[in-house]
Amino acid sequence: EIVLTQSPATLSLSPGERATLSCRASQSVGSYLAWYQQKPGQAPRLLIYDASNRATGIPARFSGSGSGTDFTLTISSLEPEDFAVYYCQQRNNWPPYTFGQGTKLEIK
Amino acid sequence: EVQLVESGGVVVQPGGSLRLSCTASGFTFDDYTMHWVRQAPGKGLEWVSLISWDGRSTYYADSVKGRFTISRDNSKNSLYLQMNSLRTEDTALYYCAKDSNRQQLVLVPDYWGQGTLVTVSS
Numbered sequence: 726e727i728v729l730t731q732s733p734a735t736l737s738l739s740p741g742e743r744a745t746l747s748c749r750a751s752q753s754v755g756s757y758l759a760w761y762q763q764k765p766g767q768a769p770r771l772l773i774y775d776a777s778n779r780a781t782g783i784p785a786r787f788s789g790s791g792s793g794t795d796f797t798l799t800i801s802s803l804e805p806e807d808f809a810v811y812y813c814q815q816r817n818n819w820p821p822y823t824f825g826q827g828t829k830l831e832i833k
Numbered sequence: 834e835v836q837l838v839e840s841g842g843v844v845v846q847p848g849g850s851l852r853l854s855c856t857a858s859g860f861t862f863d864d865y866t867m868h869w870v871r872q873a874p875g876k877g878l879e880w881v882s883l884i885s886w887d888g889r890s891t892y893y894a895d896s897v898k899g900r901f902t903i904s905r906d907n908s909k910n911s912l913y914l915q916m917n918s919l920r921t922e923d924t925a926l927y928y929c930a931k932d933s934n935r936q937q938l939v940l941v942p943d944y945w946g947q948g949t950l951v952t953v954s955s
Contacts, residue, residue: 759941761878768928768945769870769878780943812878816940820892824878 727751727818729825731811737833744800746828748813753793757817760789760798763827764809772811773798800830808832835859835944837929842949849919853949855912855929860944863887863907866932868942869914871925871951881927882914886936897923919953926950 728751738744748758756776761769771780773789776796786801800807813825841853855867869881882893882903891903902915912929927949930942 763878768947769942770945771933771941771943774933774941774943814878814941819940821880821894822940823880826877 727815729813731825731828735829737831739833740803742803746798748796748825750794754815754817756792758796759814761812762809837946839929839946839949842951844952846955851916853914857910862910864935867912868930870928873925921953924953
């Protein structure tokens with residue numbers, strides 16, 4: 726089973742700042758990595774698939790990069806609605822497909 | 834608009850059984866692989882099971898294999914999860930989710946329901 730490790734566990738930033746979230750895989754997942762956003766009391770929302778492709782309706786301030794074992798989700802300029810928990814997910818080696826433990830992005 | 838509505842979550846005793854349902858609308862249900870993903874209170878996401886668009890292929894996480902059964906009724910646009918021999922560690926919010934591409938096992942859930950809460954407790 727591939728383990729995804731996200732860092733940091735919590736990221737404290739202010740609106741307008743740039744956010745950089747990391748996801749590291751225990752073995753290569755190629756480009757088969759997705760990112761999800763989850764706000765309190767809500768279902769997860771797909772942001773990025775296959776490492777760098779934005780899902781339908783996702784603003785351009787969200788971007789993904791990386792391949793192999795190291796991936797990054799970048800939010801170029803934080804909006805108030807971006808403060809949430811973010812999860813990465815791999816689908817290269819399954820079953821099972823797996824999620825990271827999450828990074829909480831909080832307002833500083 | 835894609836909508837997924839889960840139901841069936843209740844409080845059940847350890848060793849008990851439960852059947853979750855998910856009713857889909859807004860897309861051609863029988864074209865898409867469907868997933869169950871759970872989230873224990875205050876914890877992260879865990880994939881549970883998936884079923885192909887035609888129901889011919891099913892997969893399970895090791896933690897539920899042999900206890901849970903996924904199924905679908907394409908005539909009713911419905912997905913199910915039969916949960917037997919429930920354990921306290923099965924306590925979670927169970928989400929139904931739709932895969933992103935037609936007639937493929939892509940494993941990128943792009944739409945999720947709001948979840949149904951299963952509590953296993955004596």
